[in-house]
Amino acid sequence: MGDLDAELVEAARRGSNQAFERLVGRHQQAVRGFLRRTCGDWADADDLAQDTFVAAWTALGRYKGEASVRSWLCGIAWRKALSHRRSRGRGASRDRAFAEADDGLAEAPGEEERMDLAHALAALPMEQRAAVSLCLAADFSHAEAAHALDLPLGTLKSHVTRGRAKLLEALGQRR
Amino acid sequence: MTDVETTPDDALLAALWAKDEAPARDPVFELAAMSRVTRRRLLIEAAEWAVLAVPVLAIVWAIWPSLIAAAPQMARLLAAYGPLAVCIGAVALVTWTTREVFAIDP
Numbered sequence: 001m002g003d004l005d006a007e008l009v010e011a012a013r014r015g016s017n018q019a020f021e022r023l024v025g026r027h028q029q030a031v032r033g034f035l036r037r038t039c040g041d042w043a044d045a046d047d048l049a050q051d052t053f054v055a056a057w058t059a060l061g062r063y064k065g066e067a068s069v070r071s072w073l074c075g076i077a078w079r080k081a082l083s084h085r086r087s088r089g090r091g092a093s094r095d096r097a098f099a100e101a102d103d104g105l106a107e108a109p110g111e112e113e114r115m116d117l118a119h120a121l122a123a124l125p126m127e128q129r130a131a132v133s134l135c136l137a138a139d140f141s142h143a144e145a146a147h148a149l150d151l152p153l154g155t156l157k158s159h160v161t162r163g164r165a166k167l168l169e170a171l172g173q174r175r
Numbered sequence: 176m177t178d179v180e181t182t183p184d185d186a187l188l189a190a191l192w193a194k195d196e197a198p199a200r201d202p203v204f205e206l207a208a209m210s211r212v213t214r215r216r217l218l219i220e221a222a223e224w225a226v227l228a229v230p231v232l233a234i235v236w237a238i239w240p241s242l243i244a245a246a247p248q249m250a251r252l253l254a255a256y257g258p259l260a261v262c263i264g265a266v267a268l269v270t271w272t273t274r275e276v277f278a279i280d281p
Binding site for chain 2: 017020024025028029032036046049051053058113114117133136137164167168171
């Protein structure tokens, strides 16, 4: 997987549109999933994901290969999410998204639990939310997530541990 | 692979989060992302052409008196070969601008 990514990055650097398109196809799920959990608003998240790929295309020359491509892309996505939060005002869009999601969805089996989880995730500090999203929801290693979020490994691990405890506590309360 | 220790509770979290997951293949998203990339590429190319145009304009400005002096001779040349030059230019322009459509990728 890594080798193919490296080949695609190299081809995209040489100007191949098809290669970059394949990179988008291979990593859009990870980037969008991360942004959806971090931002809450799916439309905003998808918009940021598209911006992420544009920024990645612009920065192809600066990718050195010291981290996986998905980690590099999620790092760009993380910086986009942070600047989006600064420009939109903390929590406003996320609260609206959850309010909209509440309408009618809570009827489906498991949906209430999912909404509780989403609310609990929204209550976490943004770095903790991002750390939990990458390590628990997206199967990133601690090192990969630390690289993507530009955090020391110890801080990342602490975010994951604390975030997981808070989420499980929130889910446990309704059982 | 992940080095994060997982528990049954983590499996529950992952199962609940799986519903937030985007589809593994999403041509609509990929097309939208690539059209943004293409737009950015065109902007960069336009900026590069603009940067190139400045010295060219400066050179034209510098040699303008000589050009004016050579104008009658150039007019005769243009009358003879102008239409052919315009046709070649148009074909080159159309080929260059539609290379994406026909997937003529370097």
